[in-house]
Amino acid sequence: xxxxxxxxxxxxxxxxxxxxxxxxxxxxxxxxxxxxxxxxxxxxxxxxxxxxxxxxxxxxxxxxxxxxxxxxxxxxxxxxxxxxxxxxxxxxxxxxxxxxxxxxxxxxxxxxxxxxxxxxxxxxxxxxxxxxxxxxxxxxxxxxxxxxxxxxxxxxxxxxxxxxxxxxxxxxxxxxxxxxxxxxxxxxxxxxxxxxxxxxxxxxxxxxxxxxxxxxxxxxxxxxxxxxxxxxxxxxxxxxxxxxxxxxxxxxxxxxxxxxxxxxxxxxxxxxxxxxxxxxxxxxxxxxxxxxxxxxxxxxx
Ligand SMILES: Cc1cc2nc3c(=O)[nH]c(=O)nc-3n(C[C@H](O)[C@H](O)[C@H](O)COP(=O)(O)O)c2cc1C
Numbered sequence: 695x696x697x698x699x700x701x702x703x704x705x706x707x708x709x710x711x712x713x714x715x716x717x718x719x720x721x722x723x724x725x726x727x728x729x730x731x732x733x734x735x736x737x738x739x740x741x742x743x744x745x746x747x748x749x750x751x752x753x754x755x756x757x758x759x760x761x762x763x764x765x766x767x768x769x770x771x772x773x774x775x776x777x778x779x780x781x782x783x784x785x786x787x788x789x790x791x792x793x794x795x796x797x798x799x800x801x802x803x804x805x806x807x808x809x810x811x812x813x814x815x816x817x818x819x820x821x822x823x824x825x826x827x828x829x830x831x832x833x834x835x836x837x838x839x840x841x842x843x844x845x846x847x848x849x850x851x852x853x854x855x856x857x858x859x860x861x862x863x864x865x866x867x868x869x870x871x872x873x874x875x876x877x878x879x880x881x882x883x884x885x886x887x888x889x890x891x892x893x894x895x896x897x898x899x900x901x902x903x904x905x906x907x908x909x910x911x912x913x914x915x916x917x918x919x920x921x922x923x924x925x926x927x928x929x930x931x932x933x934x935x936x937x938x939x940x941x942x943x944x945x946x947x948x949x950x951x952x953x954x955x956x957x958x959x960x961x962x963x964x965x966x967x968x969x970x971x972x973x974x975x976x977x978x979x980x981x982x983x984x985x986x987x988x989x990x991x992x993x994x995x
Contacts, residue, residue, distance in 0.1 A: 695975050696982050697968075699731065699949055701927055702851050702875045704812045706731035706786055709944065709983060710968045713931055713954035714790040714815060714855075715762065719779075721961040728784030729965050731950060735772075735780060737792040737817045740801060742768035746899030752887050757906030757933070758955055759885045761899030764792055769805055781810050788813040788853065796840050803844045813851035816844060816874075819858075819881035831857040831881075834868035841872025851875040853929065858883045858909070858916050863923040870924050877920055878929035878952065880913045906955040907933040914942060918992075921947040935963060937970020944971075944983060945992050 697708035712721065712733040727733060745765025752759045766772065780787050789811045793799035803814055818840065819831035830836040841854055854869035856862065858880035869877055882903025887896035895901070913932025920928050930943030931952040940951045956963035980986045 695972070695980065697731075697971065697975070699927075699983065701813075701949070704786065704851055706950065708968050708971070709948075709950040710940065710964050710971070711788070711929070711950060711952045712957055712964055713952035714817065716954035716957050717961070721957060722780065722783050725961045726965055729968055730785050731968075732786035732788055732812070733780065733783060734788045734790050734815050734952065735777070735811075736766055737764055737790040738766050738769050738772045738802065739764060739792050739794075740769055740798045742766065742771065746897075748898045749896070750898060752896045752902065754887065754904075754908070757904050757908035758958070759887050759897060759902040759904050760882065761897045761902035763899055769802055773805065773809065777809060777811070786812045788815050788851075790815040790817050790855070792817040793840075796836075796843055799840050800843045800847050803848045807848040807850060811850065813853060813875070814844065814848060815853040815855050815878060816841065817855050817881070818869075819856055819879075831865065832859070834864040837865055838868040838872040841869050841874050845873030853878050855879065855881060856920075857881050858912055858932075860915060860919055862916060862919050866920050866923040870926055874926060876927040876929055876949070877924060878931060879920055880909070880916050880932050883909050883912060905932070907935055909933045910939060910942075914946065917943055917948055918946050934967070935959070937967045937974060940967050940971060941974060944986060945990055947987055947992070949983070 699706040699709045708731045714734040715736045746761045746763030789806045791802040852874050853876045854874040856879040882905045885904035889896050910933030917930040927949035929950040930948035935956040953964040
């Protein structure tokens with residue numbers, strides 16, 4: 695049995711990736727990250743960003759609402775201080791980028807092309823920032839143009855990370871036309887938490903993005919729609935906490951999965967998911983992911 699996944703020449707030892715923004719030094723230190731297919735770094739911007747005021751994370755039953763606002767130290771510091779440590783983690787590293795306009799996305803991609811990251815995940819869908827983010831993710835033309843400009847700049851694999859939209863043919867096709875190698879979805883779902891004590895939002899930044907188990911059914915729906923709408927590999931994200939959750943996305947035809955909130959809860963969540971998928975495949979005598987699709991493939995009714 696093997697769990698290998700290939701995306702345009704890049705081999706991932708298994709389909710489990712750490713999602714952008716949800717792991718830090720603690721995960722790299724305390725978890726055997728080299729057992730994973732890869733990690734996706736926190737979205738980096740051209741200039742440092744302070745992000746949104748606290749509180750930035752608010753827990754609800756079955757999920758969290760976050761409004762980090764893309765806080766990061768900017769590409770220069772990322773390249774000099776953060777990336778070298780992440781690159782030594784023993785698995786594929788994909789860098790996530792977020793721009794305020796097309797020129798920023800292209801410049802970030804150009805700078806990353808010189809590094810050892812295997813790919814670039816283009817964050818077209820962050821709900822917690824005023825400029826960029828969701829604005830692009832909803833517009834097929836912007837998606838096509840941004841991905842195309844990045845494609846003309848880099849040879850690395852490009853993953854287009856899309857927002858939680860159903861009937862997503864237009865945005866998925868736009869990413870494919872632009873030259874993306876894979877589609878990843880979903881990012882967090884726009885959300886609000888209201889305090890009856892203060893009469894204000896519970897979150898410093900006002901609105902936030904919901905993640906965790908609460909969003910898994912929505913994510914499954916969006917991933918299902920995306921798979922119908924593209925021939926590109928689709929990476930499923932949203933509320934994956936266990937191997938069974940990951941297998942649900944793979945059953946739909948997803949090629950890989952990303953684990954976000956699950957890793958915030960327990961740094962070992964993703965490595966446990968790899969173990970669980972291996973155990974399931976071995977028990978069911980499934981050779982690899984394509985034979986899982988064939989043997990168990992999903993039908994709606
Ligand atoms: C605290 C936090 C920070 C995040 N930061 C980013 C980010 O920088 N870039 C990005 O593309 N997604 C970011 N995300 C979204 C996750 O990568 C993922 O798409 C989303 O949380 C859904 O997956 P999950 O339910 O497994 O967490 C963030 C999510 C959380 C909870």
